[in-house]
Structure formats: C-alpha cells, structure tokens
Amino acid sequence: MAFTFNSPVKIVFGEGCADQVGQELVGLGAKKVLVVTGPGHRHEEQDHAGAAQAGHEGNGHEGAFETVVAALKKAGLEYVRFAGAGADPTPAMVEEGACVFKEARCDAILALGGGSPMDCAKAIGASMGEGRPFADFVGTGRVLAAPVPPLVAVPTTAGTGSEVSGTSVLTIEKDGHKMKLGTSGATLFPKAAFVDPLLHVSMPKALTAATGMDALTHAIECYVGRQHTPLADLYCIEAMRLIGLSLRRACQRGDNLEARGNMALAATCAGVALSNASLGMVHGFAHALGALCGMAHGTANAIMLPYVMAGCVDDAAERLALAGAALTGTSSIDAHASVAALFSLDHDIGIPRSLAEAGIPESMLKPIYEDAKNYKRRPMSPHLFTDEELWQVLYSAWSGTETT
Ligand SMILES: [Fe+2]
Known part of the structure; x- marks a missing residue:
C-alpha cells in the first residue's frame, strides 16, 4: 500500500x-x-x-x-x-x-x-x-x-x-x-x-438540504472511488455518520445547533477527503447540469447520487454497504439497501426525485451527456461506465426510474 x-x-x-x-x-x-x-x-x-x-x-x-x-x-x-x-x-x-x-x-x-x-x-x-x-x-x-x-x-x-x-x-x-x-x-x-x-443557523431548508447532499456526495464518491486511501476513508466515514445523524434534523429545525454543528463538521471532513481521494461521475453530471442548466450544485448532486451509485453496485458492493451502514447507523445493510437509503434521504429533505421534476427539459439530456462523458475524473469511478451506460444513468435520473 x-x-x-x-x-x-x-x-x-x-x-x-x-x-x-x-x-x-x-x-x-x-x-x-x-x-x-x-x-x-x-x-x-x-x-x-x-x-x-x-x-x-x-x-x-x-x-x-x-x-x-x-x-x-x-x-x-x-x-x-x-x-x-x-x-x-x-x-x-x-x-x-x-x-x-x-x-x-x-x-x-x-x-x-x-x-x-x-x-x-x-x-x-x-x-x-x-x-x-x-x-x-x-x-x-x-x-x-x-x-x-x-x-x-x-x-x-x-x-x-x-x-x-x-x-x-x-x-x-x-x-x-x-x-x-x-x-x-x-x-x-x-x-x-x-x-x-x-453562521449556519439562518440557512433556509432547501439550501441546507442541497449543500448537505453535496457534502454527502463528496464523502461517498471519495469512499467508493478508485483513489480511496485509508486516511481519507476515516474522514469519509465520519462525514457519512454525521450526515446520517443530522441532515434531516438540520432541515427540520434550522436552529438545532447540535445538528448544525454535526453538518458543519461533516462538510469539512468530506472536504479534507476530497483533496486526498477522487470524485466520480455524480460530480461529472452535476458540473454539466450546473454549467448548462444553471442547476444548483448541491441539488444536482443530490438527484444524481442514488442513480449513479445504483450503477456502481456490482463494482463497489462492499464499500457501498459500509457507506450505507455509516449513513444509516445499521450494521447489516447491503449495497442495494444503501442506494435505497440515499433515495429515502433525498425524499425526506425535499430533493426532487428526478431531473424532470426539477425542471430539466428532455432536450437538455444530450448536451448534458456530451459534457459529462468527458469528465476528467470518469476513470476514478468504481464502475467504468461505458458511454451507453452513462446515457442510461442520465435517462433514469431524468425520468425518475427506480433502479434498485
Ligand atoms: Fe461538490
């Protein structure tokens, strides 16, 4: 090592x-x-x-x-x-x-x-x-x-x-x-x-939800990605644990200082991981959605995260299961259940289920796909998506098709 x-x-x-x-x-x-x-x-x-x-x-x-x-x-x-x-x-x-x-x-x-x-x-x-x-x-x-x-x-x-x-x-x-x-x-x-x-207590619920899911995406992509390292893993797991404990509560009650503190710490932990491991295709799609459609970065990550992870289940089964365990606080969870937990968290904090629900027209899918497939960190994803698979993931996320 x-x-x-x-x-x-x-x-x-x-x-x-x-x-x-x-x-x-x-x-x-x-x-x-x-x-x-x-x-x-x-x-x-x-x-x-x-x-x-x-x-x-x-x-x-x-x-x-x-x-x-x-x-x-x-x-x-x-x-x-x-x-x-x-x-x-x-x-x-x-x-x-x-x-x-x-x-x-x-x-x-x-x-x-x-x-x-x-x-x-x-x-x-x-x-x-x-x-x-x-x-x-x-x-x-x-x-x-x-x-x-x-x-x-x-x-x-x-x-x-x-x-x-x-x-x-x-x-x-x-x-x-x-x-x-x-x-x-x-x-x-x-x-x-x-x-x-x-300084975070006045953040509105929607911003709390979207930015919190950005932090979770950093932690999960770094943890399951091909550049994961043992020390970055520690930061990822702690970030996931804190987010599982506190993101719903921070959204429900913005003045809950314990939840705000946990989320602030989680985001910083995930940021440390980010400099020592690699993002993957959730961010590939989110950057395209931000640049081409003006979608907020956190919202784009939040919507894409479960769909991209569903595509990584076979290649990152063990790590996705461990990520799900950290997030949910349950010890026995498999990769499919971890993806389900992401859908469920998105739902509970008011993230749209699909890109269509978030207002992205079908006509934008082609340009989003063209941009995302050239994402420089694409090779760091645990699953090396083919072009066809990337299109399928994007279409699933747009239509809200259940993939687990
Ligand atoms: Fe991000």
Whole structure:
C-alpha cells in the first residue's frame, strides 16, 4: 500500500469561532483585508471609524458578514468588501475581485460564504500572486506556484468543503459552450478555515438540504472511488455518520445547533477527503447540469447520487454497504439497501426525485451527456461506465426510474 495524505489547512471549529478570524489574519501579517462574498452590496470600503456593531444573530448572509467585519475591526484591520463572487463564479468575476484587491492595496483575503465565494477568493489570491489572469491556469495544466496573499475561509454553508481544499471550480465559456472546470494547486489551500455553526443557523431548508447532499456526495464518491486511501476513508466515514445523524434534523429545525454543528463538521471532513481521494461521475453530471442548466450544485448532486451509485453496485458492493451502514447507523445493510437509503434521504429533505421534476427539459439530456462523458475524473469511478451506460444513468435520473 502507498499513498499521500495532505491536509495543510488549520481548522478552527466551534460556535462563535468566527470572532477570532481577525486575530488569525493579524498573525498572518494582514493589515487590509479583501472580504470576498456573494452578491449583496456592491464592494465598499470602510475604515475603523465606520464600524458597525455586529453579533451572532445569524441575520442571513449579512449577519455573517457583520460578524466577520466586527472580528476584523476588533483586531485593528481595515477591509474592503468585494461582493461580486456570484453563484458559479467566472474568470471575469475573479479579475474584477483582483482589481479591487489591487486598487485598495489589500494584503490578505477573507472568503465568506458557500463554495462560490470561496472558490472565487482562492482564484483572486492566485491571480494576485502569479501576476496574471487566473484564466491562464484553468484547463491548461499550467502549474500554480507563486506565493499568494494569505487567505482565511469562513464557510456559511455546510457542503462544499472548499474551505479545506486546494481547488477552485470556475464556469468558463469555450467555443460558445459553458463548462465547469476545477483547477487545483498547492497555493490554493486557505491558510485557515473558521468553521462556525452559528453562521449556519439562518440557512433556509432547501439550501441546507442541497449543500448537505453535496457534502454527502463528496464523502461517498471519495469512499467508493478508485483513489480511496485509508486516511481519507476515516474522514469519509465520519462525514457519512454525521450526515446520517443530522441532515434531516438540520432541515427540520434550522436552529438545532447540535445538528448544525454535526453538518458543519461533516462538510469539512468530506472536504479534507476530497483533496486526498477522487470524485466520480455524480460530480461529472452535476458540473454539466450546473454549467448548462444553471442547476444548483448541491441539488444536482443530490438527484444524481442514488442513480449513479445504483450503477456502481456490482463494482463497489462492499464499500457501498459500509457507506450505507455509516449513513444509516445499521450494521447489516447491503449495497442495494444503501442506494435505497440515499433515495429515502433525498425524499425526506425535499430533493426532487428526478431531473424532470426539477425542471430539466428532455432536450437538455444530450448536451448534458456530451459534457459529462468527458469528465476528467470518469476513470476514478468504481464502475467504468461505458458511454451507453452513462446515457442510461442520465435517462433514469431524468425520468425518475427506480433502479434498485
Ligand atoms: Fe461538490
């Protein structure tokens, strides 16, 4: 056996820990911080005197923003907000953020939000370090090597795991076609992740469900995939166990802090696994659905997960059974029952049963298939799907055909 395990991000976890994010940045040498968020206000500059009082009321996106701003001010840091990291970030958004960083003479980055702002923020940092557009690295194989400004990530969803990964996923347009491409590099890892469940309590149910299923998909794909390793397995199994315990409860009662804490930890665990094992065809389809249909990443994964796993039952019977056992807390479960448990979890948290039910027209299936079959991690799937089988999986997921 031989493997590498690399998890270089300092993880600070706990209710209220986002209060310490300013001190962390000071320790990293920061004086003026670019705060990268999703859309809200346009980017704005505030100095010390403009400090707004902030707390942990969890007033949605802005509540989390106020929390980190209060932490920055407490530590004596200036900041500029860049709120242009919208859903499915593009190279243009990255360059806009890099311009703000440069013009405001920032020296550090705080990424606040879900996967989109975190991925955008990492790319902004790399663009600043390399002194050239991040687009020069996307899909080119060019290696990211230059030192980057320190970046601290504060996730406000429990799903993507981007806070502990060295990957940035951007949506690019090539020859008139949109596609999602991940770029990885040692310099893309944040210096620290502050995982604060208090920032998650205001997440609406649908977002909690979709992002939670993204985390579960990371854990399961890494666990059953061909690049699984013993240490990544530990993170996967713990993530599955926590999600089985808590995703339904977090959806039912958003203010259940125990459930929120378990989900936050699960997403971070699955994110660590993600950097040390490989995703598979659930993400292959989800990237296509996101780029071509604008479907939210978590929702796309949630719908596709049981259908793709049903296609892997023969090749990953033992691992799927163990995954199902971790998820359900039952010791005797086979791979087919594990797939059934995924359908059942989706149902209980309000995920559509099929792509058709989620509003994807049949006419989009061909382009989705064409994109997904070229997914670079396709060979990492436990079952090496033929083109015909990929089409069958996609059609099953679209029509909601029972496959177990
Ligand atoms: Fe994902």
